[in-house]
Amino acid sequence: MVSGLTVNERQRALVVLALLAIVGMAMAAFGAMRGDLLQVHGFVVLLFSLVVLAPVLKGYFAPEPPAERLHDYYDDPIKVGIILSMIWAVFGMGVGDWVAWLLAFPDMTFDAAWSSFGRLRPVHTTGVIFGFGGSALIATSFHVMQRTSRARLADQFSPWFVLIGYQLFCILAVSGYLIGITQSKEYAEPEWYADIWLVVVWVVYLLLYLRTLARRKEPHIYVANWYYLAFILVVAILHIVNNLAVPASFAGVKSYSAFSGVQDAMTQWWYGHNAVAFFLTAGFLGMLYYYLPKRAERPIYSYRMSIVGFWGITFFYMWAGSHHLHYTALPDWVQTLGMTFSLMLLIPSWIAAGNALATLNGAWHRVRDDAALRFMMMAAIFYGLSTFEGSFMAIRPVNALSHYTDWTVAHVHAGVLGWDALITFGAFYALVPWLWKRERMYSPVLVEVHFWLALAGTLIYVFAMWNSGIIQGLMWRTYNDSGTLTYSFLDTMIAMHPYYIARAIGGLLFLTGTLIACYNIWMTIRRPAPRAAPAGDTPLPQPGAPLPANPQPAE
Amino acid sequence: MAVEEHKRERDPRTGHMMTGHEWNGIKELNTPVPRVVWIFLILTFLFGLGYWIMMPAWPIGTTYTKGLLDTNQHKIVTAKVQRAATDRARWTDQIAARDIGAVRADPALMAFVREDGHRLFGDNCAACHGINATGGQGRGFPNLTDGDWLWGGSPDEIAHTIAVGVNSPASPETRVSQMLAFGRDGLLDNDTVIAVATYVQSLSDPASAKGKAAAITKGREAFAANCAVCHGPQGHGNQQLGVPNLTDGTWLYGGDFDSIYTSIYEGRHGEMPAWEHRLTPVERRILTLYLLDKGGRS
Numbered sequence: 001m002v003s004g005l006t007v008n009e010r011q012r013a014l015v016v017l018a019l020l021a022i023v024g025m026a027m028a029a030f031g032a033m034r035g036d037l038l039q040v041h042g043f044v045v046l047l048f049s050l051v052v053l054a055p056v057l058k059g060y061f062a063p064e065p066p067a068e069r070l071h072d073y074y075d076d077p078i079k080v081g082i083i084l085s086m087i088w089a090v091f092g093m094g095v096g097d098w099v100a101w102l103l104a105f106p107d108m109t110f111d112a113a114w115s116s117f118g119r120l121r122p123v124h125t126t127g128v129i130f131g132f133g134g135s136a137l138i139a140t141s142f143h144v145m146q147r148t149s150r151a152r153l154a155d156q157f158s159p160w161f162v163l164i165g166y167q168l169f170c171i172l173a174v175s176g177y178l179i180g181i182t183q184s185k186e187y188a189e190p191e192w193y194a195d196i197w198l199v200v201v202w203v204v205y206l207l208l209y210l211r212t213l214a215r216r217k218e219p220h221i222y223v224a225n226w227y228y229l230a231f232i233l234v235v236a237i238l239h240i241v242n243n244l245a246v247p248a249s250f251a252g253v254k255s256y257s258a259f260s261g262v263q264d265a266m267t268q269w270w271y272g273h274n275a276v277a278f279f280l281t282a283g284f285l286g287m288l289y290y291y292l293p294k295r296a297e298r299p300i301y302s303y304r305m306s307i308v309g310f311w312g313i314t315f316f317y318m319w320a321g322s323h324h325l326h327y328t329a330l331p332d333w334v335q336t337l338g339m340t341f342s343l344m345l346l347i348p349s350w351i352a353a354g355n356a357l358a359t360l361n362g363a364w365h366r367v368r369d370d371a372a373l374r375f376m377m378m379a380a381i382f383y384g385l386s387t388f389e390g391s392f393m394a395i396r397p398v399n400a401l402s403h404y405t406d407w408t409v410a411h412v413h414a415g416v417l418g419w420d421a422l423i424t425f426g427a428f429y430a431l432v433p434w435l436w437k438r439e440r441m442y443s444p445v446l447v448e449v450h451f452w453l454a455l456a457g458t459l460i461y462v463f464a465m466w467n468s469g470i471i472q473g474l475m476w477r478t479y480n481d482s483g484t485l486t487y488s489f490l491d492t493m494i495a496m497h498p499y500y501i502a503r504a505i506g507g508l509l510f511l512t513g514t515l516i517a518c519y520n521i522w523m524t525i526r527r528p529a530p531r532a533a534p535a536g537d538t539p540l541p542q543p544g545a546p547l548p549a550n551p552q553p554a555e
Numbered sequence: 556m557a558v559e560e561h562k563r564e565r566d567p568r569t570g571h572m573m574t575g576h577e578w579n580g581i582k583e584l585n586t587p588v589p590r591v592v593w594i595f596l597i598l599t600f601l602f603g604l605g606y607w608i609m610m611p612a613w614p615i616g617t618t619y620t621k622g623l624l625d626t627n628q629h630k631i632v633t634a635k636v637q638r639a640a641t642d643r644a645r646w647t648d649q650i651a652a653r654d655i656g657a658v659r660a661d662p663a664l665m666a667f668v669r670e671d672g673h674r675l676f677g678d679n680c681a682a683c684h685g686i687n688a689t690g691g692q693g694r695g696f697p698n699l700t701d702g703d704w705l706w707g708g709s710p711d712e713i714a715h716t717i718a719v720g721v722n723s724p725a726s727p728e729t730r731v732s733q734m735l736a737f738g739r740d741g742l743l744d745n746d747t748v749i750a751v752a753t754y755v756q757s758l759s760d761p762a763s764a765k766g767k768a769a770a771i772t773k774g775r776e777a778f779a780a781n782c783a784v785c786h787g788p789q790g791h792g793n794q795q796l797g798v799p800n801l802t803d804g805t806w807l808y809g810g811d812f813d814s815i816y817t818s819i820y821e822g823r824h825g826e827m828p829a830w831e832h833r834l835t836p837v838e839r840r841i842l843t844l845y846l847l848d849k850g851g852r853s
Contacts, residue, residue: 148578222578293581299566302586303574312596332628333611333619340603340612347596351588358586362568482667483643488677490686538579 001076002059004069009157013056016161020049020168027193030251037181038253041193044175048168071542073146075435077159081139082428082435084167085132086518089421092127093511099124100504104497114178122177122189128416129187129279131170136424137283138163138205141228143431144290145209148225149216150538158208165201169194181253185268187275188242192255195243202236217541223306227286230314234278242271262329269324276415277317281383284420285313285352288383291427292376293359296366301358305351312348316341323394326403335396342394346387353384371447375426378455382418386411401477406496407469410462417458417510425454425517432521434537439530442523446516453513460506468499650844651837655710658844665848672845675838679830688849693809695825700849703805706730707794708850714843718831721797726829732797736822743777743819750774751782752816758790759804763812 002010028042099120102108109115142159146152153159173190176182182189190198209232213221244258259267293300300306322330322338357380360367367377389411393402402408429447433440441447475495478486564573571584607613610622646667650658658664677686683696690698697705706716716730723729737743743751754774757764764771779788785798792800799807807825808818830839 148581150579218578220576220578222576222581290581294579297580298568299573299582299584301569301584302571302588303576303583304586304588305592306583308588308592308596327628331611331619332626333614335628336606336610336612336622340606344596344599344603347592347599351592354592480667480670482646482670483639484667484671485674486670488674488681488686490677490681494686536580 001080002056003062004065004074004076005059005156005160007064009155010056010060012157013160014053014060017049017053017056021046021053024049031253034249034251036249036252037176037179038193038251040179041172041176041181041253044172045168048171052164070152071540072152073537073540074153074156074159075143077153077163078139078142078431079435081135081142081163082432082521084163085135085139085424086428086514086521088127088131088135088170089514090511090518092124092129092132093507093514095120095127096124097504097507097511100500100507104500104504113180119177119180122182123174125187126170126173126177126189128421129275130173133280133284133416133420133424134166134170135163136428137228137231137279137287138166140287140290140424140427140431141209141232141283143435144222144224144228144286145212147537148218148222148290149213150218150540151212151215152540154208154211154215158204162201162205162208165197165204169198169201172197176253183243183245183255183257185242185257185271187272188239188268191253192243192245192247193253195239195245199236199240202232202239206232206236222290223300223303223310224286224289226310227282227289230310231278231283231286234274234282234314238271238274238278242267265325265328266322266330266334270321273321273324274317277313277320280416280420281317282313284379284423285383287423287427288352288356288376288380291423291430292356292373292380295370295373295376295426295430296360296363298359298361298363301355301361305355309348309351309355313345313352316345316348320345320394323399326394326396326399339394339396342391346391349387349391350384353380353387356380357384371444371451372426372429372441374451375422375429375454378451379419379423379426382414382422382458386415386419389414401473402469405469405473405476406465406499407473410465410469413465414458414462417454417461421510422454422458425450428517428521432524436525437529438524438527442520442527446520450513450516450520453509453516457506457508457510457513460509461503462506464499464502464506468496468503471495471499647837650840655840655844655847659847665844668841668844668848672841672848675834675842676845679834680842683827688846693806693814695807695823697807698805699846701805702850703800703803704794705732705797705799705807708847710843710847712794713846714839716827717834717839717842718829720829721827722824723826723829726831729829730797732825734818734823736820737781738820739822743781745820747773747777748816748819751777752812752819754778755782755790755801755815755819756810756812758802759810 002013005013024042024045024047026042027045028039031037031039031042099117102117102120106117109117113119142153169190172194176190176194181191183191209229213225213229245255246258248254248256257264289300289306319337319341322334323342324338326335326339357377360373360377363373367373392398393407393411402411429441432438472492472495475487475492476485480486564575565571566573566584569584569586571586574583574585576583607620608622609624610626611619612622613620646664649661649664650668653661653664658668676684676688680688684690684699685696688699690696697703702708704712706712706721719726719728719730721730721732735742737751738745738748750770750773752774753764753767753770755778757767757771778786778790782790785796786792786801787798790801792798799805804810806814808814808823834842
């Protein structure tokens, strides 16, 4: 990997890592002076820079890479990204299943602060959304942008900076929760210094994407790139605005949000719902729009539906966040806008899902035989189901029943397990043999096993939480003839207990599938390469050679 | 190939035209957006439009469009809460006004008490006393169904305990009670603590005294000198001070030797919150009735 970098790039890596180590030491020193938790994170940063430094130093004296490499796609960071993503998947889903059991049996905390639900839950959400999902999005975006632009990544240094720098953000986030560092904003828990670091990483990511697109040899920009770009651009905006805060001290972890009261709540849920929209939806739609037609070997069903879907999704989602705050101190008119735009959002969402499923017309025999493609098909179905459910739950009277119950948890997991995770696994099963130049995955049977475990796990999870949530919501609003509430909160907890166990079992099935995927991917990588490379990519234009197809003017 | 040639290409499978775009082998059909999609897109927009006209919707400067229905969720919920309170008043007024004994004798009122008491107890008391009010086994939360009361089981005493709590910083009137840490604070040496624990255990469990005559004698003397002032010369306790009876086999913190030893050595200082700020007088009265009912039935 390092031997593929030029000496100049290796030096740049050393400089960045040295600066990072110095920042880590400074954080540790300033934190220690005030007895602040910042010192722990200073050591985390220092240790991280040293761990990354090791391979850079090891490969530092390798000979300069041949110039011919520039005539091919740059896939090293994608490969590392896939592996990192799978490590986060095991970690994040493992913690998720642990907290699922913890909810069923709340005594499993060993009387230790780090093991309480309040600290482990964000470890789970950050581990799966940002660790697993984010790394997968970065890795696949590097792949898709190169293939659909027929251009090599704009340079070799920034993809590594983005991928590895992003890992540092995730590690700071997760380790912080365990020792009690959080700004208590859901999905935006990391404190100010981690947030600033993510801004740096993200700006480099955006620039890399734009620079690579600018080098494209295709006249048009493919729809997957629209979605990836929307993901990168809007996540930057959301992240910066929602995390505006004043640090209590530059030598401490604590900061105070720039917003207060209902404005804070509204900003948080504008962020929160658009994180669902642009992180968990737009980015993964980019994945869907490339890997599904590529794997099915069918044309996208409708270019026009792609356009209407994209602009509908990006426009309507922006308004929908306030549906998280129905029946609160938020003014009525903001709730109205949140609900109505959520309803209008349904159609563009279904256009995207329908466009994907209609693309499979003429490839259903492949869906039957190829579990990787079936992962993607099932993901599109779950995407359609959960967007319907989301619009439905945004209707105020429905929300009155569903809000604060496990129904919300069911909805989220139908989305993240059924949609985001399945499309990612489908994409990885397609991508791993392509990138490592193998004929196929090590074991197609294990891909099948994974598919059914993941599907069964998702269904068990979602049905358990639907039952639990609706029972819970109904119990909360059941009245006696005397005009008083029938059930105490404790009664609802007792009613939910069997569903909590079912949920944990569903999660365990899903986690088992992920472990099988790790094994299968690992064995595919370890298998010696066949002589012919079956990646099936259109090659980059070679220097001196005439341009292949005549690029069309942009319309 | 020119653009026009691409446009003429037709997908043999679906019969739709291609756009002529291609990325790494991925092509696109130029299929029109199905009419049903436009219809539903328009329908959802029309619904939104109608909703905006009827309901508070769009901000304008410092105010917003009020909507034809002129609704306000705060007014709605306030009215609903008031209506519900009026609805409940037909029986809550009677419970508040009538004598406790009269309420207990009225089956219709007691049916309300059992319904609402279950919810009130579950939401406020069950976290410590358990959903069935049977207390926490050996963890200092008394069983409220066994007729054995620390601070008295009359309606007034129970109501007072609920209102002011025990050792509660939230109420100046709170009931105060503390078991001293005789061992830890050096009031008694360790051997004496062991002897007193042996003696106290024997009060409710005579069989445990077998073969420990010396310890019993020593424990009895130390008990008379140190413990009897609160627990009484016979260890029967004192409900005026919330002092438990040590002879009845009912234990707050466990009746085995180790638990008794720990109670004497480390002391005990349980706390019950005062509920007078959180629960209304009627709600506390319902809880009192609910407990009398529970205790009476067990």
